[in-house]
Amino acid sequence: MKLNLQEILHRVYRELRPRAPIPHFRAEFYPFANINNTIRLREGVLHLRFSDLLEGAPENVIEAIAHILIAKIYKKPIETLYATRYRRYVSSHDLSAKAHLVRQMRGRKRIDSAKGNFYDLEELFDDLNRRFFHGLMGRPQLTWSRGHARNMLGHYDPAHNAIVVSRIFDSVRVPRYAVEYIVYHEMLHLKHPVKLRGSRRCIHGPEFQADERQFPHLAEARLFLKTL
């Protein structure tokens, strides 16, 4: 069932401001670090952001938040019914615990995004740098992907000078050589830069491949990737 946000917003707005013309609404779920919902009016458009922790909340909860936000921006009194409904939902769904966890994760990610639950990409990078590159490679940004991508295990993003590794590797089930291999492969992209031609992002020339063969657990790592 898809939530019809526009319809909810129109209805709530009508209720609060029966005679005013209906503005345009832009509404989205947004990954705030906390349960948070915001509203602002810009050039006649009302922009609403609902915490993504509330994605999947029942329609009447979204309605209650919309009421609170729209009432707030037009300085109307907030109906107790809505305030209570929202508060009750947040406290009954353990959202405070969930929010706490998300805040911790996002907080940590912002400060030290290379550190996962099991593997620390900076530690892996420094170790590989020492073992295979004489410690000469400058450390790019190292981050775990936000999602658990299986189609993009790792990539080097030259625009941000960042190596991004899929979060599926940050697990106790993943042997160290497998995540090392992903980082090592992306480090070789740093060592062997290519001019982007068309949409080919990943070019593995003969020198690249020769370097890749230097990785001691190449066969096991490739085998492991097939099991993902």
Ligand SMILES: [Zn+2]
């Ligand atoms: Zn590649």
